[in-house]
Amino acid sequence: QVQLVESGGGLVQPGGSLRLSCAASGSSFSIYNMGWYRQAPGKQRELVAHITNTGNTNYADSVKGRFTISRDNAKNTVHLQMNSLKPEDTAVYYCNAFLTLYNYWGQGTQVTVSS
Numbered sequence: 001q002v003q004l005v006e007s008g009g010g011l012v013q014p015g016g017s018l019r020l021s022c023a024a025s026g027s028s029f030s031i032y033n034m035g036w037y038r039q040a041p042g043k044q045r046e047l048v049a050h051i052t053n054t055g056n057t058n059y060a061d062s063v064k065g066r067f068t069i070s071r072d073n074a075k076n077t078v079h080l081q082m083n084s085l086k087p088e089d090t091a092v093y094y095c096n097a098f099l100t101l102y103n104y105w106g107q108g109t110q111v112t113v114s115s
Helices: none
Strands: 004-007 010-012 019-025 033-039 045-050 057-059 068-074 078-080 091-099 100-104 109-113
Touching: 004 091, 004 100, 019 033, 019 109, 033 068, 033 078, 045 068, 045 078, 057 068
Parallel strands: 010 109
Antiparallel strands: 004 019, 019 078, 033 045, 033 091, 045 057, 068 078, 091 100, 091 109
């Protein structure tokens, strides 16, 4: 079992930046694929970005060129650097760890983009 804790959310003005972090428990972090998802009120949870256990990344079209996902296996952490934030990025952001037949979620961190 993997436990995930997100941090770094908050209130930011449009055009600003935030860096989210996800701290994972356990000694097998490096074998997991990791992702960031978000869910806005009244909307389905959607994929924002993910990074495989081999370091390959992909992003939702809505965040390409603005967000960057990275991982530090030595520290059991995953980050999401968010630049040029827009009001439509407002959501609860969730960290996800997954392998075939295994899927773990953090509790989420609120990101609010507003003037």
